[in-house]
Amino acid sequence: MVRQLTGSLKVTLTGLFILVLTICSPWGAFSNNECLAESVGARTSFAGLAKKASPSVVNISTLKVMKGAERQVPMPFGPNDPFKDFFDRFRDMVPKDYKQQALGTGFVIDSNGFILTNNHVVEKGEEIKVKLSDGKEFVAKIIGRDPKTDLALIKIESDVSLVPLPIGDSDALEVGEWVVAIGNPFGLGHTVTAGIVSAKYRHLGTGAYDNFIQTDASINPGNSGGPLLNAEGQVVGVNTAIYSQTGGSVGIGFAIPINMAKNLLPQLKEGKVVRGWLGVMIQKITSELKNKLGLKDERGALVADVTPNGPAEKAGIKRGDVILSFDGKEIREMNDLPFIVASTPVGKTVTVEVWRKNKKESLQVKLGELKDDEKQQPVEEETGFFGMTLEELTEESAKRYGLSESSGILVVEVEQNSPAEEAGMQRGDIILEIDQTPAKGLEEFERKAKEYGKGGTVLLLIKRKEATIFVTLKIKG
Numbered sequence: 001m002v003r004q005l006t007g008s009l010k011v012t013l014t015g016l017f018i019l020v021l022t023i024c025s026p027w028g029a030f031s032n033n034e035c036l037a038e039s040v041g042a043r044t045s046f047a048g049l050a051k052k053a054s055p056s057v058v059n060i061s062t063l064k065v066m067k068g069a070e071r072q073v074p075m076p077f078g079p080n081d082p083f084k085d086f087f088d089r090f091r092d093m094v095p096k097d098y099k100q101q102a103l104g105t106g107f108v109i110d111s112n113g114f115i116l117t118n119n120h121v122v123e124k125g126e127e128i129k130v131k132l133s134d135g136k137e138f139v140a141k142i143i144g145r146d147p148k149t150d151l152a153l154i155k156i157e158s159d160v161s162l163v164p165l166p167i168g169d170s171d172a173l174e175v176g177e178w179v180v181a182i183g184n185p186f187g188l189g190h191t192v193t194a195g196i197v198s199a200k201y202r203h204l205g206t207g208a209y210d211n212f213i214q215t216d217a218s219i220n221p222g223n224s225g226g227p228l229l230n231a232e233g234q235v236v237g238v239n240t241a242i243y244s245q246t247g248g249s250v251g252i253g254f255a256i257p258i259n260m261a262k263n264l265l266p267q268l269k270e271g272k273v274v275r276g277w278l279g280v281m282i283q284k285i286t287s288e289l290k291n292k293l294g295l296k297d298e299r300g301a302l303v304a305d306v307t308p309n310g311p312a313e314k315a316g317i318k319r320g321d322v323i324l325s326f327d328g329k330e331i332r333e334m335n336d337l338p339f340i341v342a343s344t345p346v347g348k349t350v351t352v353e354v355w356r357k358n359k360k361e362s363l364q365v366k367l368g369e370l371k372d373d374e375k376q377q378p379v380e381e382e383t384g385f386f387g388m389t390l391e392e393l394t395e396e397s398a399k400r401y402g403l404s405e406s407s408g409i410l411v412v413e414v415e416q417n418s419p420a421e422e423a424g425m426q427r428g429d430i431i432l433e434i435d436q437t438p439a440k441g442l443e444e445f446e447r448k449a450k451e452y453g454k455g456g457t458v459l460l461l462i463k464r465k466e467a468t469i470f471v472t473l474k475i476k477g
Contacts, residue, residue: 105226117225168234183226219253279310
């Protein structure tokens with residue numbers, strides 16, 4: 001099994017050929033005629049690595065009980081489908097519950113029988129079987145799962161000591177390095193593929209803790225949970241997803257960095273993952289926001305909202321602050337913050353550096369515990385422009401529109417084909433602030449808006465459903 005971002009494809013795996021290419025400068029642009037790809041030619045075979053690592057890689061088969069509701073046949077033309085009676089009879093023929101076998105991969109992390117794999121390989125598993133490279137089979141039990149990072153720890157009881165794979169450092173991994181994937185694609189058993197690291201820090205939108213390694217080493221259904229190894233045979237990632245329009249490998253695979261797993265392993269062994277909680281909603285710094293907030297670059301995470309009575313509010317973090325670093329770790333971009341916070345022990349007091357009104361400030365925050373119903377998700381930013389019908393929000397109009405807010409400026413209508421519509425402003429948005437000043441009334445809002453000339457940029461804070469986000473409005477010339 002492998003998580004697939006789109007599509008399906010049948011692939012025949014026939015072999016692996018490595019082209020050793022050396023590119024040198026005939027013009028002496030590099031000192032001593034140095035070669036651009038000298039390290040590529042240093043390795044022409046991964047046979048030794050594969051032979052040593054394969055005994056520590058296991059095949060996993062899971063028997064899952066699927067509910068009948070999960071395979072209901074949808075009505076092609078909605079509830080009034082003229083063929084409704086036919087589809088109703090067809091659904092009656094489908095068993096309410098049925099068993100489905102799923103295949104995946106895992107790898108041994110210590111001699112006591114602990115095996116790391118993907119959560120989606122073993123979740124809902126009624127029976128989990130592990131097969132070693134020598135053909136021996138064991139029934140495994142789940143020790144701990146973490147759906148948020150798609151990691152799981154299982155264990156088998158073996159009468160012989162198992163050989164764990166050495167764990168590497170995914171932070172030290174560089175784009176362009178050789179990597180090897182070992183897994184069970186399409187149930188074919190141990191299969192070795194090789195490629196390079198195509199990119200790091202990929203965010204796919206699958207969760208708040210996305211931070212994938214991208215590789216062109218072939219990863220296919222059944223590879224999920226298998227190891228991604230560096231040239232020294234150390235695990236640097238856990239293969240988990242592919243990007244494909246067909247379902248098979250097209251050279252874009254993703255692995256969870258092993259450092260993320262290392263941080264979670266002690267908690268997975270305890271059967272429960274506890275995460276730190278800051279209590280903020282964040283959004284990405286755009287070039288427009290950078291200029292408006294007086295930042296030198298687009299690094300950091302903009303605080304769009306602060307949870308009442310949460311750790312951030314108690315420490316003095318405010319809406320509109322830009323978090324530049326957390327516990328000494330730089331926030332390169334918005335998606336760095338959720339994982340760094342979640343990896344920090346609950347109850348620890350850390351230093352948070354923020355950018356507030358054109359200067360840096362340091363705050364001390366004592367982290368809380370993230371509960372299942374509490375979110376620390378990033379919110380998407382939209383851009384807007386005047387071209388809207390606005391109404392001052394009162395208690396009466398709030399009741400009329402069914403809104404929880406009773407103050408602010410309500411966007412009643414967005415003109416068709418206007419810059420506002422093109423930029424994404426929506427009817428029902430509530431404008432709370434203009435340039436970090438509360439939008440107390442429509443008259444004051446319009447007076448403030450008239451201060452901006454053509455080509456200017458206005459920073460608005462809006463509430464959209466349950467989220468608050470900052471938007472930048474560009475006044476066209």
